[in-house]
Amino acid sequence: MSHGTDSASVASPCTSVCIIDPVTGLCGGCFRTLEEISGWIDFSATEKRTVIAALDARRSNFGAAIEARLEDRAER
Numbered sequence: 001m002s003h004g005t006d007s008a009s010v011a012s013p014c015t016s017v018c019i020i021d022p023v024t025g026l027c028g029g030c031f032r033t034l035e036e037i038s039g040w041i042d043f044s045a046t047e048k049r050t051v052i053a054a055l056d057a058r059r060s061n062f063g064a065a066i067e068a069r070l071e072d073r074a075e076r
Contacts, residue, residue, distance in 0.1 A: 013032065021065075026058060
């Protein structure tokens with residue numbers, strides 16, 4: 001990833017709830033992938049904004065995935 005001079009101006013979405021879901025591969029707190037979390041410091045501002053723009057959809061999809069798994073467990 002490329003370095004950007006203004007990359008520090010884009011705040012991390014980290015919520016300090018670092019639990020990686022084994023099915024989705026997303027953090028249950030910030031909804032980033034491990035690659036995005038570990039590379040955040042090196043991402044350009046544009047790359048960071050791209051990740052942030054995807055988080056709302058990931059959050060919705062993550063919730064649906066968790067609900068589906070809970071329903072599957074309840075049916076067993």
